[in-house]
Amino acid sequence: MSAQNSHTRWRRPLRDYAPFPMGSYSPVIMKEAAARKRDGAWRRGLGGRDPVPCGQADASARPGQPLDGCASSRTPRRAPFSSSVNPSRVWLITGCSRGLGHALAVAALARGDRVVTTARNPLDLAALTAAHPDTCRALALDVTSPTQVTASVLAALEAFGGIDVLVNNAGAGLLGAIEETDEAEIARCFEVNFLGALRVTRALLPHFRARRGGQVVFVSAAAAIANYPGFGIYGAAKRALEGAAESLAQEGRPFGLRVTLVQPGPFRTGFIGASLAHVAAPLPDYDTTRGKFARTLAAMDGRQPGDPARAAAAILAAVDAERPPLRLVLGAYATDKARRTLTAAQRELEAWTPVAAATEFPTP
Ligand SMILES: NC(=O)c1ccc[n+]([C@@H]2O[C@H](COP(=O)([O-])OP(=O)(O)OC[C@H]3O[C@@H](n4cnc5c(N)ncnc54)[C@H](OP(=O)(O)O)[C@@H]3O)[C@@H](O)[C@H]2O)c1
Numbered sequence: 001m002s003a004q005n006s007h008t009r010w011r012r013p014l015r016d017y018a019p020f021p022m023g024s025y026s027p028v029i030m031k032e033a034a035a036r037k038r039d040g041a042w043r044r045g046l047g048g049r050d051p052v053p054c055g056q057a058d059a060s061a062r063p064g065q066p067l068d069g070c071a072s073s074r075t076p077r078r079a080p081f082s083s084s085v086n087p088s089r090v091w092l093i094t095g096c097s098r099g100l101g102h103a104l105a106v107a108a109l110a111r112g113d114r115v116v117t118t119a120r121n122p123l124d125l126a127a128l129t130a131a132h133p134d135t136c137r138a139l140a141l142d143v144t145s146p147t148q149v150t151a152s153v154l155a156a157l158e159a160f161g162g163i164d165v166l167v168n169n170a171g172a173g174l175l176g177a178i179e180e181t182d183e184a185e186i187a188r189c190f191e192v193n194f195l196g197a198l199r200v201t202r203a204l205l206p207h208f209r210a211r212r213g214g215q216v217v218f219v220s221a222a223a224a225i226a227n228y229p230g231f232g233i234y235g236a237a238k239r240a241l242e243g244a245a246e247s248l249a250q251e252g253r254p255f256g257l258r259v260t261l262v263q264p265g266p267f268r269t270g271f272i273g274a275s276l277a278h279v280a281a282p283l284p285d286y287d288t289t290r291g292k293f294a295r296t297l298a299a300m301d302g303r304q305p306g307d308p309a310r311a312a313a314a315i316l317a318a319v320d321a322e323r324p325p326l327r328l329v330l331g332a333y334a335t336d337k338a339r340r341t342l343t344a345a346q347r348e349l350e351a352w353t354p355v356a357a358a359t360e361f362p363t364p
Contacts, residue, residue, distance in 0.1 A: 090161075091113060091114070091115045091167060092166045093115060093169055094169050094196075096128065099267075100269055104167060104169065104312040115136050116156040116160070117129070117139070125138035139159075140152065143170045153204055157207060168218045169219045170197070171221075173234045174189040174279070175279065176232075177282075177286040179283065180282050181233050182280070188277075194241050197218055198244060204216075208257050209255050209257075216248065216252075216257065216260075217318075218245045219264070220261045222265045223238055228293050230286075241261075246326070260324045260325060260327070261327050263328065264331060265335075267304055268302065268306060269304075276297070305332070305333060
């Protein structure tokens with residue numbers, strides 16, 4: 001890009017660089033956009049990085065199209081959701097440094113999709129961007145930081161001219177009985193597993209609404225199907241997420257939003273190893289419940305039956321499906337658990353239906 005072009009570019013009105021109609025962004029994103037333009041940082045990611053090696057912007061770019069130069073000349077121009085012509089999609093995935101998020105990014109990139117990967121430390125994403133310089137971008141994102149969410153969603157939208165699929169994968173377990181867990185520990189767990197995912201989703205919803213389509217995948221957990229002693233707060237955060245996702249699926253249907261909840265059983269990642277937080281003040285009385293569960297997890301670490309690469313393939317299949325499932329249970333363990341839970345719930349419901357029915361006013 002010539003110096004002249006570069007100079008001219010930054011003097012154009014902001015709307016010329018917005019890949020979507022200005023009204024399609026939430027007010028908070030537009031405020032951030034204006035601030036970033038003022039300080040000349042429109043193209044920069046967090047910490048002054050430039051996540052998008054953009055060439056000259058194309059003011060004629062239409063909604064859903066990448067801006068000129070924001071994808072390499074080798075990257076074909078595609079309209080999102082043009083699956084009958086080309087099924088390639090643009091993904092935004094949280095927590096790509098390792099584990100399921102990393103495996104999903106690898107799988108999507110391997111089939112030619114474009115992926116905006118995010119991690120708390122973007123250096124963890126260097127290998128991915130080096131392997132896929134044209135189709136992978138890396139952004140810093142800690143989902144517990146509202147300002148980082150706003151900035152990253154803005155940069156992610158700019159990276160390839162839009163997002164087709166958001167995957168809320170970032171999450172972390174907390175091991176502790178209900179009585180053992182203090183409020184700060186509870187709040188931290190909900191920040192990462194519930195509020196963080198909701199924050200990223202809410203920041204992208206105006207975009208999905210404006211383009212009349214999009215997909216949101218929430219990585220929940222088998223603990224949300226039926227919970228274990230010691231996982232009360234973590235499971236509660238994932239269930240809260242599921243409650244919100246169920247509503248979102250209905251609220252978004254009129255504008256083409258598709259929502260999938262992924263419920264993995266044990267997968268071989270850092271989840272029950274280095275990533276697992278433990279409460280600061282365990283009590284001996286919970287040794288036979290929370291303690292026993294903790295020992296089970298410790299013994300299973302490194303031997304989990306679930307393969308992250310196969311989980312990624314399953315998520316791709318769900319996203320590609322004409323009718324993506326609302327719930328996607330992953331692994332034989334979680335499938336058995338879901339089946340047993342549903343059967344038990346059905347049995348209990350039938351047994352107590354007369355009592356439930358007797359609580360209504362008699363029909364006149
Ligand atoms: N593996 C399982 O058995 C299993 C079972 C049920 C549910 N899950 C769910 O699957 C998802 C992925 O976990 P995993 O198995 O891949 O575990 P993992 O290997 O521990 O990876 C967790 C990922 O989440 C990221 N993360 C944690 N806190 C974050 C934050 N505040 N902001 C942004 N990113 C954050 C981590 O980034 P850093 O590298 O920066 O820490 C990492 O990339 C989680 O939502 C987890 O609850 C996993």
